[in-house]
Amino acid sequence: MSDGLGIRDVVVRYDGTRRGAAPSTAVDGVSLDVSQGEVVALLGPSGCGKSSLLRAVAGLEPLAGGAVTWDGEPVDDVPVHRRGFGLMFQDGQLFAHRDVAGNVAYGLAGRRRSDARARVDELLGLVGLAGYGARPTATLSGGERQRVALARALAPEPRLLLLDEPLSALDRSLRERLALDLRAALVATGTTALFVTHDQDEAFAVADRVAVMDRGRLLQVGTPADVWRAPAGERVARFLGYETFVPAAAAPEPVRAAVPTTPGAVLALAPGALVVEDGPLTGTVRAVLARRGRPAVRVAVPGLGEVTALAPLRAGARLVAGDDVALAVDPDAVAVLASEV
Amino acid sequence: MTLTAPRAPAPPAPRRGRTVRRARARGLVGWGLAVALPVAFLAVFFVWPVAVMVGTGFVADGRLDLTGFAEVFSRPRTWRIVGLTLAQAGLATAVSVLLGVPGAYVLHRHAFRGRAAVRALVTVPFVLPTVVVGVAFRSLLVEGGPLGFLHLDGTFAAIVAALVFFNYAVVVRGVGGLWERLDPRAEQAARALGASPWRAFRTVTLPALTPAIASSASLAFLFCATSFGTVLVLGGMRYGTVETEIWVQTTQFLDLRAASVLSVVQLVVVAGVLVVAGRARSRRERALPLAVPDDAVRPLRLRRAPGLPERDPLAVVAAAVTAVAVLLVALPLVNLVVRSLRVGDRWGLDHYVALGTAGDGVLVTVWQAAATSLRTAVDATLLALVVGGLVALVLSRRPRRPAGRRALAGLDAFFMLPLGVSAVTVGFGFLVAMHEPFGLPVDLRSSPLLVPVAQAVVAVPLVVRTVLPVLRAIDPRLREAAATLGAAPGRVLRTVDGAIGARAVGLALGFAFAASLGEFGATSFLARPQNPTLPVVIFRLIGRPGPEAYGRALAASVVLALMTAVVVALCERLRGTTGGEW
Numbered sequence: 001m002s003d004g005l006g007i008r009d010v011v012v013r014y015d016g017t018r019r020g021a022a023p024s025t026a027v028d029g030v031s032l033d034v035s036q037g038e039v040v041a042l043l044g045p046s047g048c049g050k051s052s053l054l055r056a057v058a059g060l061e062p063l064a065g066g067a068v069t070w071d072g073e074p075v076d077d078v079p080v081h082r083r084g085f086g087l088m089f090q091d092g093q094l095f096a097h098r099d100v101a102g103n104v105a106y107g108l109a110g111r112r113r114s115d116a117r118a119r120v121d122e123l124l125g126l127v128g129l130a131g132y133g134a135r136p137t138a139t140l141s142g143g144e145r146q147r148v149a150l151a152r153a154l155a156p157e158p159r160l161l162l163l164d165e166p167l168s169a170l171d172r173s174l175r176e177r178l179a180l181d182l183r184a185a186l187v188a189t190g191t192t193a194l195f196v197t198h199d200q201d202e203a204f205a206v207a208d209r210v211a212v213m214d215r216g217r218l219l220q221v222g223t224p225a226d227v228w229r230a231p232a233g234e235r236v237a238r239f240l241g242y243e244t245f246v247p248a249a250a251a252p253e254p255v256r257a258a259v260p261t262t263p264g265a266v267l268a269l270a271p272g273a274l275v276v277e278d279g280p281l282t283g284t285v286r287a288v289l290a291r292r293g294r295p296a297v298r299v300a301v302p303g304l305g306e307v308t309a310l311a312p313l314r315a316g317a318r319l320v321a322g323d324d325v326a327l328a329v330d331p332d333a334v335a336v337l338a339s340e341v
Numbered sequence: 342m343t344l345t346a347p348r349a350p351a352p353p354a355p356r357r358g359r360t361v362r363r364a365r366a367r368g369l370v371g372w373g374l375a376v377a378l379p380v381a382f383l384a385v386f387f388v389w390p391v392a393v394m395v396g397t398g399f400v401a402d403g404r405l406d407l408t409g410f411a412e413v414f415s416r417p418r419t420w421r422i423v424g425l426t427l428a429q430a431g432l433a434t435a436v437s438v439l440l441g442v443p444g445a446y447v448l449h450r451h452a453f454r455g456r457a458a459v460r461a462l463v464t465v466p467f468v469l470p471t472v473v474v475g476v477a478f479r480s481l482l483v484e485g486g487p488l489g490f491l492h493l494d495g496t497f498a499a500i501v502a503a504l505v506f507f508n509y510a511v512v513v514r515g516v517g518g519l520w521e522r523l524d525p526r527a528e529q530a531a532r533a534l535g536a537s538p539w540r541a542f543r544t545v546t547l548p549a550l551t552p553a554i555a556s557s558a559s560l561a562f563l564f565c566a567t568s569f570g571t572v573l574v575l576g577g578m579r580y581g582t583v584e585t586e587i588w589v590q591t592t593q594f595l596d597l598r599a600a601s602v603l604s605v606v607q608l609v610v611v612a613g614v615l616v617v618a619g620r621a622r623s624r625r626e627r628a629l630p631l632a633v634p635d636d637a638v639r640p641l642r643l644r645r646a647p648g649l650p651e652r653d654p655l656a657v658v659a660a661a662v663t664a665v666a667v668l669l670v671a672l673p674l675v676n677l678v679v680r681s682l683r684v685g686d687r688w689g690l691d692h693y694v695a696l697g698t699a700g701d702g703v704l705v706t707v708w709q710a711a712a713t714s715l716r717t718a719v720d721a722t723l724l725a726l727v728v729g730g731l732v733a734l735v736l737s738r739r740p741r742r743p744a745g746r747r748a749l750a751g752l753d754a755f756f757m758l759p760l761g762v763s764a765v766t767v768g769f770g771f772l773v774a775m776h777e778p779f780g781l782p783v784d785l786r787s788s789p790l791l792v793p794v795a796q797a798v799v800a801v802p803l804v805v806r807t808v809l810p811v812l813r814a815i816d817p818r819l820r821e822a823a824a825t826l827g828a829a830p831g832r833v834l835r836t837v838d839g840a841i842g843a844r845a846v847g848l849a850l851g852f853a854f855a856a857s858l859g860e861f862g863a864t865s866f867l868a869r870p871q872n873p874t875l876p877v878v879i880f881r882l883i884g885r886p887g888p889e890a891y892g893r894a895l896a897a898s899v900v901l902a903l904m905t906a907v908v909v910a911l912c913e914r915l916r917g918t919t920g921g922e923w
Binding site for chain 1: 741743816819821822823825828829832833837840
């Protein structure tokens with residue numbers, strides 16, 4: 001694919017801080033394409049190298065190997081400020097010595113003043129902060145700061161926007177709301193974006209495609225639905241939230257029947273794969289918990305071990321540790337993994 | 342960046358490669374100049390004169406002759422002076438820390454009415470010219486002065502007191518700057534774990550403050566050990582520092598060899614202190630849980646607050662210590678003004694009127710000297726700001742390669758040297774070296790630029806130490822954010838480093854100006870008799886017999902102190918936030 005961003009066998013190494021210290025490899029031969037207008041999430045646990053990869057694409061870290069291209073042309077010798085790749089940081093990195101409008105206008109240098117002002121107003125409107133232009137950045141809340149950072153990054157119309165955990169510093173409800181706003185803003189401006197996060201819900205909410213990364217390598221690339229339905233191995237599955245893994249042959253019949261399996265396959269169960277209601281399975285309640293207000297139980301099921309099952313609200317009061325409950329299977333939370341090599 | 346469509350095509354490849362190479366070359370040339378200009382300035386106007394001066398002591402008949410060391414060190418006088426220097430500086434530093442830490446607590450951790458005024462008051466001695474400090478203490482302690490009954494005039498105790506007076510602010514500002522940003526929750530956690538206020542302070546707060554205390558103490562020690570004007574005025578011939586001894590050996594005994602040896606001794610002592618200070622500073626830059634000052638600053642309550650079970654015993658003790666310290670700081674200042682208005686047995690402005698006349702061994706009026714001082718200080722400040730600003734900019738870079746980082750560390754140490762080398766040596770070195778410099782047939786000794794250049798050399802480290810911490814505190818990702826928004830390196834430098842560093846420039850300007858206005862060590866050699874600066878005139882007057890000369894010295898000291906205070910206050914208004922270490 002020559003359209004958009006191309007990442008070819010990219011390697012990023014960090015020298016030891018002291019002389020003689022061995023360099024550490026943060027990104028170890030990653031290849032990935034992002035087509036124009038597409039939003040791709042780079043998903044992985046902290047320290048997996050995803051931020052290093054992002055910084056390498058921006059031109060902030062030297063490549064120890066491989067190439068970064070745009071429309072098939074290498075950009076390795078283009079300095080950061082000429083790449084036209086915007087970058088939004090986790091903590092915004094707003095300029096404290098400029099007001100909100102001054103921050104958003106920073107990337108508009110060289111435009112006519114009236115054009116720049118109109119563009120600033122347009123973007124502040126887009127991120128829901130119309131009229132905030134004259135505010136000092138110190139008076140903004142965390143969510144507002146990230147909105148300003150997004151407006152600032154979008155203002156010069158970068159051909160690619162890189163987002164480094166832009167929502168991670170916010171609390172959960174705000175994060176979920178902003179993820180939707182972020183998706184809307186990216187789609188509305190037709191921006192090509194590479195988005196780094198360690199939160200799978202956020203990745204699935206914002207991205208067209210998800211690339212799962214671990215220990216410097218890409219493990220799987222696909223649409224959110226594909227990745228969820230068929231994780232490429234137990235590491236990816238665990239990271240997506242699957243918690244219980246059993247060989248299909250050893251799984252109880254109702255679980256095996258819920259999904260098409262092949263001989264030697266492994267079944268992965270996410271929390272909620274079992275539901276407390278009239279069903280073919282029986283388990284013993286070990287503990288009662290709550291997931292976002294809904295009752296849930298840790299149940300021990302013969303052949304599966306301990307799993308987290310969701311329960312309807314009305315069942316909540318009746319659940320007591322030690323009791324046996326009937327369980328049904330929700331096929332959407334069961335995935336089939338090819339057998340472990 | 343120009344108006345671009347959402348997905349602008351990259352510029353054509355061949356042109357791009359060339360422009361990139363050209364931009365890189367431009368960057369290299371720019372940084373090369375930023376390094377070369379200050380290095381050249383310091384090499385010509387500092388290293389070389391000092392080397393020439395020190396060389397005169399160690400080169401005899403064209404050969405290296407180190408017998409001077411043995412000879413000078415066999416004199417009991419040398420050992421007495423070195424011992425005195427260390428004892429005075431050590432004692433004054435200890436007292437400054439003991440008084441300054443409670444002061445930092447009260448003035449930076451608590452809010453009360455008049456805090457800004459008290460903070461300004463304790464800072465005054467630090468920017469006060471050293472000659473003025475000497476005169477102020479003398480007028481306090483002489484027979485007939487308010488504290489004359491203590492018979493401290495010309496004693497060791499008087500010198501230590503004056504040094505503490507001068508360095509109290511160094512500790513208060515250095516420690517307070519960190520303390521007001523220290524997250525109070527660590528101490529609160531200790532209290533909740535059952536620690537008494539004293540134990541929480543000793544086991545949690547004090548360890549966190551140790552780097553700042555060590556850093557301030559080493560600075561105070563440095564200022565005390567190299568103190569010149571104050572000690573010269575107060576100590577007479579009996580007490581002195583290595584610095585005054587270099588002056589005595591050079592001007593009174595014309596023993597250049599002894600002066601050279603002593604210069605080297607001072608350099609070694611100061612280099613040792615700077616190493617300790619550098620260690621403390623690098624530990625200080627280690628991450629500490631810091632809070633926004635507004636969160637950490639509490640109102641000062643000396644009585645038990647309603648709703649609290651006890652009053653804060655540390656606050657009461659600290660407030661008492663600070664009140665005494667502030668009184669002690671105010672006393673010499675007030676006394677100086679009062680005595681300058683005392684004419685015989687009555688009050689009057691006679692001494693101030695007399696400032697308009699020459700005489701008593703001085704060729705110009707005090708007003709002319711004041712004008713000379715101001716002109717000189719403006720030139721010196723501009724020079725120091727350009728050189729020091731460039732140095733700070735270069736030193737604030739973080740090279741990727743270890744070799745680059747080591748080169749910067751070396752450069753950092755090099756530019757701190759003027760802090761350690763005796764200003765007297767610099768001044769006398771100028772006289773020796775600027776006559777036919779590098780064999781050129783010119784005599785720069787009569788150049789009117791000589792004094793400002795020498796003062797700038799002394800002020801450069803102050804500028805660097807004020808601006809550098811502010812530039813170093815800039816998150817590198819802020820520059821990266823600017824670059825990804827399309828800002829070329831030059832624009833990043835201007836809009837990020839420049840805009841943020843500019844806030845420290847006001848303070849740096851004030852310190853450099855104060856240092857130049859009060860500079861006495863080098864200037865005493867270089868100022869022409871027909872064009873003396875104000876500190877030189879004051880020193881002449883104080884050495885003259887008779888109440889008229891003495892009264893004029895007092896009045897001139899008040900004028901110099903006021904000039905300094907006004908300039909520093911103006912510069913302080915320029916700055917936004919607390920910057921630097923002092």
